[in-house]
Amino acid sequence: MTSPSEIYIESTETDPVVRAQSVLQQTNQRLQGRLATLTEIDPVADARESVRTAWADFCTGEARRYLNACDQTLYAAAAGAAETRLLVRALRTTASVVHNHIDRLPSADSAASAGIVRATVAVLRTHLAVERNVLLPALVRLPDADLPALVADLDTLLSGGRLETPAVIDVREIPHGQRHPRIFTRFARLAPGETFTLVNNHDPKPPHREFQSAHPGTFTWEYVESGPEQWQVRIGRQAGSDG
The missing domain is CATH 1.20.120 (Four Helix Bundle (Hemerythrin (Met), subunit A))
Structure with a gap:
């Protein structure tokens, strides 16, 4: 309702x-x-x-x-x-x-x-x-x-608060149109050397291409699990990089 x-x-x-x-x-x-x-x-x-x-x-x-x-x-x-x-x-x-x-x-x-x-x-x-x-x-x-x-x-x-920084972003239950912004917003909150894990029900190749275009040389992308039911990717900001 x-x-x-x-x-x-x-x-x-x-x-x-x-x-x-x-x-x-x-x-x-x-x-x-x-x-x-x-x-x-x-x-x-x-x-x-x-x-x-x-x-x-x-x-x-x-x-x-x-x-x-x-x-x-x-x-x-x-x-x-x-x-x-x-x-x-x-x-x-x-x-x-x-x-x-x-x-x-x-x-x-x-x-x-x-x-x-x-x-x-x-x-x-x-x-x-x-x-x-x-x-x-x-x-x-x-x-x-x-x-x-x-x-x-x-x-x-702006009020001096802090945003949530979850270690895992599971986008499987998120509407398709909202997945990429959620991923990029989480990446923006990483300090150099930090990572988070992306969980999806398919190989997240589209956001990887977007990362290559938007953040060339400043991110890491490591597959932790590669299907067939679930994909997990550890995404990080490279040490010494400010994005």
Whole structure:
């Protein structure tokens, strides 16, 4: 029996996907608003320590936490789809640039930190715009992406919580359209050297091809059991790899 909470009209505000899209837009816009507020302070003209501290706190806290959370949720789900694979690769590249800028902040003097801040703002502003205008609409159209679940996971991470990291992902009872996102999302949560086991009722060759395309040279794929009733594959992130 369907509960009242599960009844909704598709493409309206009662649709969980529409609600999830709205939450993602608001999260993205909130970070952009925070960025806009901070850019009203010129770190060169105003050399107060409080200004540097405000920027450092934003970069090392809110901004970095947001980028890491997106990588483990939105990017992980989109990385396994042919339509969005290159887009995710581009977003991860710009996110890496932002992380590198942030890493330089603690040891920079006032003049250098001002330049780093300006570079960070420029890249992050573009990054957020691509997320809002390209990635989010693409995720809504992806049949395999469970947007409400992704939003719930993103909110958990942004709130300082931790996501479940099961050692075994048994996809046999998962609808076909949701299997690959579940596998890629789990891979995104691996630290270098860690693994998980994928269980399926057939040889998982399609996700292996997707891993080769989305994560070349950074993953391991070891068959533990090869049919005829069940396949088990140990999937890992190579030691020394950040994905």
